[in-house]
Amino acid sequence: xxxxxxxxxxxxxxxxxxxxxxxxxxxxxxxxxxxxxxxxxxxxxxxxxxxxxxxxxxxxxxxxxxxxxxxxxxxxxxxxxxxxxxxxxxxxxxxxxxxxxxxxxxxxxxxxxxxxxxxxxxxxxxxxxxxxxxxxxxxxxxxxxxxxxxxxxxxxxxxxxxxxxxxxxxxxxxxxxxxxxxxxxxxxxxxxxxxxxxxxxxxxxxxxxxxxxxxxxxxxxxxxxxxxxxxxxxxxxxxxxxxxxxxxxxxxxxxxxxxxxxxxxxxxxxxxxxxxxxxxxxxxxxxxxxxxxxxxxxxxxxxxxxxxxxxxxxxxxxxxxxxxxxxxxxxxxxxxxxxxxxxxxxxxxxxxxxxxxxxxxxxxxxxxxxxxxxxxxxxxxxxxxxxxxxxxxxxxxxxxxxxxxxxxxxxxxxxxxxxxxxxxxxxxxxxxxxxxxxxxxxxxxxxxxxxxxxxxxxxxxxxxxxxxxxxxxxxxxxxxxxxxxxxxxxxxxxxxxxxxxxxxxxxxxxxxxxxxxxxxxxxxxxxxxxxxxxxxxxxxxxxxxxxxxxxxxxxxxxxxxxxxxxxxxxxxxxxxxxxxxxxxxxxxxxxxxxxxxxxxxxxxxx
DNA sequence: ATAGGGTTAG
Numbered sequence: 001x002x003x004x005x006x007x008x009x010x011x012x013x014x015x016x017x018x019x020x021x022x023x024x025x026x027x028x029x030x031x032x033x034x035x036x037x038x039x040x041x042x043x044x045x046x047x048x049x050x051x052x053x054x055x056x057x058x059x060x061x062x063x064x065x066x067x068x069x070x071x072x073x074x075x076x077x078x079x080x081x082x083x084x085x086x087x088x089x090x091x092x093x094x095x096x097x098x099x100x101x102x103x104x105x106x107x108x109x110x111x112x113x114x115x116x117x118x119x120x121x122x123x124x125x126x127x128x129x130x131x132x133x134x135x136x137x138x139x140x141x142x143x144x145x146x147x148x149x150x151x152x153x154x155x156x157x158x159x160x161x162x163x164x165x166x167x168x169x170x171x172x173x174x175x176x177x178x179x180x181x182x183x184x185x186x187x188x189x190x191x192x193x194x195x196x197x198x199x200x201x202x203x204x205x206x207x208x209x210x211x212x213x214x215x216x217x218x219x220x221x222x223x224x225x226x227x228x229x230x231x232x233x234x235x236x237x238x239x240x241x242x243x244x245x246x247x248x249x250x251x252x253x254x255x256x257x258x259x260x261x262x263x264x265x266x267x268x269x270x271x272x273x274x275x276x277x278x279x280x281x282x283x284x285x286x287x288x289x290x291x292x293x294x295x296x297x298x299x300x301x302x303x304x305x306x307x308x309x310x311x312x313x314x315x316x317x318x319x320x321x322x323x324x325x326x327x328x329x330x331x332x333x334x335x336x337x338x339x340x341x342x343x344x345x346x347x348x349x350x351x352x353x354x355x356x357x358x359x360x361x362x363x364x365x366x367x368x369x370x371x372x373x374x375x376x377x378x379x380x381x382x383x384x385x386x387x388x389x390x391x392x393x394x395x396x397x398x399x400x401x402x403x404x405x406x407x408x409x410x411x412x413x414x415x416x417x418x419x420x421x422x423x424x425x426x427x428x429x430x431x432x433x434x435x436x437x438x439x440x441x442x443x444x445x446x447x448x449x450x451x452x453x454x455x456x457x458x459x460x461x462x463x464x465x466x467x468x469x470x471x472x473x474x475x476x477x478x479x480x481x482x483x484x485x486x487x488x489x490x491x492x493x494x495x496x497x498x499x500x501x502x503x504x505x506x507x508x509x510x511x512x513x514x515x516x517x518x519x520x521x522x523x524x525x526x527x528x529x530x531x532x533x534x535x536x537x538x539x540x541x542x543x544x545x546x547x548x549x550x551x552x553x554x555x556x557x558x559x560x561x562x563x564x565x566x567x568x569x570x571x572x573x574x575x576x577x578x579x580x581x582x583x584x585x586x587x588x589x590x591x592x593x594x595x596x597x598x599x600x601x602x603x604x605x606x
Numbered sequence: 607a608t609a610g611g612g613t614t615a616g
Contacts, residue, residue: 036608069608076609101609136611171611178612202612209614238614273615304616336616372616 032060039073045081048074052088068098075106082110097123097131105137108144116141117150130157132166139172148180171199178207196227202236209239217243218252218483232263234271241271241278248560248587250282251481269295273302280309283558283585283592300326300334308340313592314601316348335367342376346383347591349605354380371402378405382412383605387421403434414442422446430462437468438563445521475539476560479550486546489537502545503536510575518568540569544576544584556583564589565606574598 035055042048052070061067071092075085089095089103100123107116120138123130130138135158142151155173163169170193177185186207193200201224208216221240237256244253257275260267267275272295280288292298292306303326310319323341326333333341338361345354358377361367369377374397381390390409394401406428413422426443429436440463447456473488507515519531535541540559547557565573565588577584578598586593594601 065607072608098608105609133610137609140611166611168611173611175612197611199612204612206612206614233613235613242614268614270613270615275615277615299615301615308616340616 028058028060031058032063032066035060036066036069039070042073042077042079044079045084048077048079048081049084064094064096067092068096068102071099072102075102076109080110082106082112095126095128097128097134100128101131101133101137104134104141108137108141111144113141113145117145117147120154124157130161132163132169135163135166135169136172139169139176143172143176143179146180148177148182151176151180165194167193167195167197167200171197171203174200174203174207178203178210181211183207183211183213198231198233198236202233205236205239209242212246214243214246218247218249232259234260234264234268238271238274241274245274245278245281246560247483248282248476248558249478249481249483250279250284250558251478252483253278253282255481269297269299269302273305276302277305277309280305280312281587283556283587285309285313285315285592298331300331300337303331303333304337304340307337307344311340311344311347311591312587313594314348314603316344316350316353319344319348320350320353333361333365335370335373338367339370339372339376342373342380346376346380347602347606349384351380351384351386371399371405374399374401375405375408379408379412382409383415385412385416387412387416387418391421391424401428403429403432403436406432407436407439410439410442414446417446417449419446419450435466435468437463437470440468441470449520471563473539473561473563475543477543477547478558479547484543484546486539486542488539489534490539490542498549499542499545502549503541506541506545506548506576507536509579510572513575513579515572515575518566518571521566521568535568538566538569540565540586541572544573548576548580548582554581556585559584559586561586561588565593570600570604570606574600 035051035058038051039048039055042051052074055061055066055070061070067088071085071088074081074088085103085106089099092099095103100119104116104119104123107113107119116138120130120134120141123134135154138154139151142148142154155176158164158169158173170189173189174186177183177189186204190196190200190204201220205217205220205224208214208220217239221236221243224236237260240256241253243249244256253275257278260271260275272291276288276291276295279285279291288306288309292302295302303322307319307322307326310316310322319341323333323337326337338357341357342354345351345357354377358369358373361373362369374393377393378390381387381393387409390412394405394409406425410422410425410429413419413425422443426439429439440459444456444459444463447453447459475486476483477486478484517532517535519528519535522531522534540561543559544557547559551557565586570593573584573586573593573595575598576582577595584595586595591602591606593606
């Protein structure tokens with residue numbers, strides 16, 4: 001509890017005129033120094049209170065430097081003494097800017113961001129002028145609360161006081177707008193900075209990363225490297241690695257890994273885990289596994305990442321193996337681990353194992369299943385063709401199913417040709433107003449396959465009337481450390497015509513090996529020939545052609561897609577891997593496909 | 607005089 005009683009030795013009892021004068025004034029200064037040293041050495045609130053009493057007794061608290069130092073020591077200590085600091089603060093007749101700054105910082109350190117902002121407000125009310133030390137901390141409070149209104153007002157105050165050129169204030173503003181998701185403001189401040197520090201780059205990259213603006217992250221990282229203002233800081237590289245993971249920028253990720261190794265002797269678990277994730281999600285399961293095995297300290301999340309990685313690459317059995325090793329090592333699986341291992345089961349069609357684990361999680365580990373767990377289970381059952389069971393699970397869940405769950409059921413219905421359940425799933429999706437155009441297209445396509453043309457057209461009209469446009473499919477491919485993006489039917493890289501020439505040549509060879517275009521998934525009202533043309537322009541094929549032209553013979557090709565792969569691209573890529581003798585790795589929305597010698601690691605289960 | 611910005615993994 002608060003120890004306000006000590007404050008009853010109020011310093012007003014010892015007015016300055018009663019203090020020893022002249023010769024002893026020097027003594028007093030010395031005493032003050034001594035006590036301030038003592039105060040700083042305190043290791044607990046109890047100790048602090050005792051020294052505080054002495055300071056009050058000697059009247060040293062009258063000196064504002066002394067009282068400010070004492071207050072700062074208390075408010076910023078790590079022995080959790082904000083309450084006591086408050087009571088000291090309240091006793092101050094005229095708290096200075098420094099005292100307010102101290103208290104605001106104390107609140108922020110204690111995660112009490114509301115009080116930090118209230119106190120800043122008090123400060124203005126009492127006409128104590130904030131300074132360049134006030135703003136970084138107040139803005140941090142706004143950032144953590146993501147309150148942009150307050151943040152903008154405070155930005156106004158910064159201008160009024162002429163503090164807009166202070167680097168610390170600018171960095172804090174970038175961060176505040178970033179956390180409030182106003183990226184334009186962050187960029188505007190960043191651009192007009194004359195001097196940038198490492199923290200400025202860190203803040204602006206983090207702002208883009210939090211909005212999943214991965215291209216911008218990498219571009220900024222490049223700018224930073226070019227301007228030479230950089231050291232391999234974990235805090236920056238962790239966001240860069242995240243961008244590499246999302247964009248499949250394997251080589252750049254490897255460079256980032258290299259500079260981390262050069263500059264930092266021991267990488268912490270978080271960085272190691274994000275490196276591992278980068279390798280795994282850029283298609284190199286081997287490198288990810290290697291890092292995992294060399295990690296000295298592993299926690300639940302490191303295990304989860306490698307388990308889900310094995311799952312994504314189709315190694316369900318190995319995922320289960322690592323899972324049991326984790327349990328043997330005495331690390332208790334948490335809800336995240338279960339998401340990884342259940343999804344690994346789902347990708348490999350390990351239905352019984354998945355069901356067992358789900359029960360174990362609920363009844364042995366007492367983990368309440370979340371939406372993600374139910375999602376895995378619906379996926380597991382649905383993909384295995386147990387559609388009725390999947391539907392029953394959705395209906396009997398204690399929480400209301402979200403769009404992801406219904407979508408997973410819908411896609412299972414599509415794979416297993418169950419129009420009746422598919423309609424139910426789609427109805428629920430439309431009711432949830434998640435406005436995903438592909439949901440409409442999937443259902444429409446199912447109607448078309450059942451030759452219910454009228455229904456098919458009705459759904460398409462519904463989609464168009466709601467102003468939904470199909471998400472363009474794209475594929476990313478890295479060539480010579482640069483990531484290239486291909487959109488379906490893309491003509492922009494193809495000025496020379498090389499890519500389409502290549503596509504033409506490839507198709508000729510593929511047909512020779514027995515390839516027949518599979519137009520069943522082209523969701524367009526056009527004739528067969530046009531459908532065949534559309535298929536040729538699928539982004540994955542463009543990316544493969546581009547990579548075949550621009551990379552050396554026999555080297556592996558890695559592709560990242562935003563959507564799932566269509567059947568045609570799947571069988572096409574299998575043949576390309578055989579004819580051109582290339583290993584091709586494709587990460588689609590769902591999982592990895594490793595194409596080699598005409599086969600795919602998913603064994604056509606996806 | 608006393609203090610400060612960015613700080614991470616599925």
